Amino acid sequence: MLGALDGGAAHGYEIARRIKATSEDALAVGEGLLYPALHALERDGLVAAEWVPQEGKPNRKVYRLTDEGRGALAKKRKEWLRFAEGVSAVLKPGVSGA
């Protein structure tokens, strides 16, 4: 979700859409499960949220990354890439013991 918000502020549905589109449908979780996670990120200060007024419609809650969130995202990206490289190396055909 932090990665989805790296592209700019978004409301819940847009975040779900970005995750699904960017992952080419590989990541498609129940959209309702985004909200507990978003609330957790907001409590931890990694995202900030505000209700944005809309013309003729109810207000919409929009989330954006905070500076701490960007730092956490950068850290997670690094960790994930390292992990993925390790797994790829182990799964490579011909690696002894694999």
Add this chain to the structure above:
Amino acid sequence: MLEAFLHRLAEEAGKELDAETAAALVAETRGHLEESIQARLELGIEPERAEREAIQAFGEAQRTARGVAAEAARPRESKRGKVLAAAYALFIVGVVIGPDFMRLSPALYYAVYGLAWILVLAFGVLAFRSRRPAPRRVLSIGLIATLGLWGGIGTTWLHLWHHGGMGETPRWHASDRYAGEDRTSEGRERREERNAAVAAAQADPMGNFLAFGPETLAIGIVVAGIGTALDGAASGLGILAFSLRRRARGGGARA
């Protein structure tokens, strides 16, 4: 169908959450489902099916409500409290060791202070030049260190101010007010008393600090605050420039 789902969500949320949070969750979910339905309608899907698929994609109301409630109940890590505690601890350390530190090695004292100031400035420069904000940790460490060191400086000045000077050369040596003091035995006695007081303050800064009382601590805090604020202002300009730059680029939207 949509209203029935939202009603179910409101019921489940009402069991788990306070009224305000529950209402906000229902409002947010309504917006989500309306967007989802609209996207399906734009694809040509008929309204009833669009509503059904949107609700299906969202998942069970109970799961969402319980998930939000579980997060609300999770204890929040108090980072702010830890930072304040660290700042306070470093301030006390500065107060206790500052005078001794300065007396033993003024060069090292100012070198450490200079390093803290460089850390604060580094954040300002990085924030101004970089596309991404520099880690807040740099700023936090710099500001906390300057707070501690300014606390030491503030109380060092206070310890020795009362005795007429700092370091090896008390103020009165160069002051016209005390010119000619050496000519009389009373004057020499007074000078020896002041020198003894300076030596005592330098030998036992904590003891003298406690003897001065709470007003000394209060003034030391004010000096620490002013010094740290001035140092913080040096990086504040960099932070402001970075914020303006981000705003000009449209809130940081990136592909």
